[in-house]
């Protein structure tokens with residue numbers, strides 16, 4: 001086990017992308033195997049020392065930022081095992097393995113993990129604990145939908161091996177004899193029926209696996225994860241379609257979804273969106289974006305039956321034409337090289353914004369809300385109307401297939417209060433439409449004050465009850481999600 005105590009050295013563990021600056025801890029523990037990991041968790045817990053779990057620090061909400069006690073970093077727990085037999089491939093990874101690690105392990109075996117959060121240095125342990133998502137979530141769901149098993153280290157050093165069926169609630173409760181002689185009762189609230197990463201998962205007859213995924217490290221440490229992998233598609237068609245009006249882009253998305261739901265002719269894995277200001281930001285680095293484009297939609301489709309390629313391209317072009325897209329300026333990627341270029345193009349936007357934010361060019365507030373399908377047009381109209389009224393600079397981009405946008409409010413020093421007010425209004429609006437305040441980044445420390453908008457004080461009390469069942473001393477990731 002590596003133990004670091006020098007403040008100058010360990011201060012890098014007190015940061016992520018949230019902008020929270022007052023992190024502090026006395027020591028950082030870096031276990032090199034599972035035995036060391038469970039031992040240190042048990043010892044620290046017995047000594048009443050707060051433990052903050054740390055991945056790569058790419059989180060957006062301050063989840064890994066400690067305020068006291070110890071940090072437990074997963075950086076040396078990064079073993080990857082890929083087991084292949086005739087029927088299936090199983091990918092078992094330790095918490096500290098990163099998305100780029102598993103991508104390279106998978107590519108050697110002709111398989112892929114179907115969740116692709118943009119930032120590939122993120123660890124799998126953290127992404128499981130946050131229920132992270134990516135652009136392919138439109139087709140494949142989030143981490144929650146693609147995890148077969150986790151090893152979960154509890155406060156007393158017991159490692160629970162949890163699959164979907166190994167630990168099922170009976171109605172509202174489950175007995176976990178390793179933790180208590182009383183049953184654990186699920187949080188008694190109803191979750192929004194949209195892509196969601198806000199608060200504890202809760203449904204009748206749920207699996208414990210679903211509760212731990214997305215619990216943001218507040219219940220214990222996820223030490224290893226078995227992931228679902230799929231055969232690599234034979235080919236991927238990817239393109240960016242530009243539009244002169246945002247409403248045409250929305251129509252393009254709605255029509256694509258309708259085709260998928262009714263006729264099953266198109267089944268894209270990603271539908272991503274850039275609004276006019278996002279395209280302006282990107283054009284600082286990519287001069288070929290059409291000048292008069294007011295919106296862009298990325299369309300990504302896998303091909304396993306190559307004979308269907310022409311049919312899919314025809315449907316796509318017909319849709320683009322019906323929705324008045326710039327037909328002579330559709331960026332098509334049909335070779336691996338072009339695909340990678342387009343991937344880098346798309347992924348450069350959050351990095352450009354985060355870099356400017358880190359250089360303190362502006363104060364940034366970024367929403368992460370999703371709403372139901374039928375509210376797509378309403379929510380974008382609302383954002384645009386309110387932003388115009390406020391006079392704030394903003395960019396909007398995100399996972400339009402899931403009606404999930406990152407509205408980045410970029411405020412000057414004297415505009416910060418106005419931006420905060422608008423941000424809260426946006427969350428209230430999303431919830432009023434049946435949506436969520438966070439679809440992928442989680443709540444952490446940054447967004448917990450907004451959680452009552454979604455679940456009310458009663459819902460928060462339900463979450464507190466669950467937290468204390470697993471962590472009666474409030475030592476695990478304390479300050480994340482809830483104030484106790």
Ligand SMILES: Cc1cc2nc3c(=O)[nH]c(=O)nc-3n(C[C@H](O)[C@H](O)[C@H](O)COP(=O)(O)OP(=O)(O)OC[C@H]3O[C@@H](n4cnc5c(N)ncnc54)[C@H](O)[C@@H]3O)c2cc1C
Nearest residue numbers: 055056057058059063118122123125126127132133217222
């Ligand atoms: C440019 C950029 C793009 C991004 N794009 C996406 C995106 O598309 N989709 C998305 O979902 N997110 C995205 N993110 C956010 C971020 O990458 C994810 O939240 C990711 O899961 C964080 O991983 P990490 O290893 O950096 O975690 P950290 O920031 O180190 O920690 C995140 C949280 O996980 C907890 N944690 C860490 N390890 C464990 C463990 N083993 N057990 C229990 N809890 C643990 C931490 O305590 C903390 O609460 C993006 C971030 C950046 C900077």
